[in-house]
Amino acid sequence: MKKLLTIVLTAALALSLTAMAQAKKIIVGHDTNFMPFEFKDPDSGKYVGFDIDMWTLIAESLGIEYELQPMDFNGLIPALQSGNIDAAIAGMTIKSEREKVVDFAYPYYDAGLMILVRSDNEDIKNLEDLEGKVVATKLGTTSEDFVKKNAKAKDVSLFPNIDGAYMELATGGAEAVLFDSPAVMYYAQTAGKGKAKVVGPLYMGQSYGIAFPAGSELREKVTIEILNLMESGKYAELYKKWFGTEPK
Incomplete structure (x- = not known):
C-alpha cells in the first residue's frame, strides 16, 4: 500500500508540475515586418530584431516559457482583448485610446x-x-x-x-x-x-510599450525586468546592437 501510495503521489506531483509548466507558457504576439524591431531573417527564416531580443532577455529572467506569434499589427490589440495572446511587443505606441482596453508595461523606447x-x-x-x-x-x-x-x-x-x-x-x-x-x-x-x-x-x-490584457499580472513583472535591463547595462548593449548608437 505504501509503495502504491508513493507511486500515486509521485504521479500526481508529476502531473501537477507538468500543468504548472504548461500554465507558464504564454503566447506573445509581434508584428511581422517592422525593422529593426521585428522582421524575418531571410537566411534562418526566424524572426529577429530589437523587440525579439529584448523579450528573450525578459522571459529568460522571469523563467517564462513562451511562443512567438507573428501577426498583422492591427490585429494585436483585438487578440489581447479576446485572450488569444498574452502579450504583444511590436513597437506599439502607448496612447490613451489603447490604454482604455489594454495595459502597458514601462516604456522601453522613445521615438x-x-x-x-x-x-x-x-x-x-x-x-x-x-x-x-x-x-x-x-x-x-x-x-x-x-x-x-x-x-x-x-x-x-x-x-x-x-x-x-x-x-x-x-x-x-x-x-x-x-x-x-x-x-x-x-x-x-x-x-x-x-x-x-x-x-x-x-x-x-x-513611447513604445509591451501590451498585456487588462489586469494581467505579467505587466508589473515585465516592468521590473525592463528597469533591471536598463540599470544593468544590458538594454544599452541591445540598443547599440540594433541602432548603432547609445540610447539617449
Missing part, C-alpha cells in the same frame, strides 16, 4: 514620426509640404492618425505592412511615407539607401 521621400525629391521638406500629396503609411498605427489629422494630403494610402508603403514610394504611387522614426531611418540606411531619404523634424514624440 516619434518622420517623413521619408525619394532621394531626388526636393519639394517635400516638412509636414506642410505634404499638402495635396499622396502619403503612404501603415494601417492602424499612430502614423495613420497623425497624417489624417495634421497633413492636408490629397490621399493617404494604407498598408498592412510598412514594406508596402516603402514600395509605393519607390514606384511613384506615393510621394512620401510618414512613419515611426526608427523604422524609416533604418530603411533609409539599408534597403532604401541611395533611393530614399528622411526629411524634416521629428513629429509627435512617443
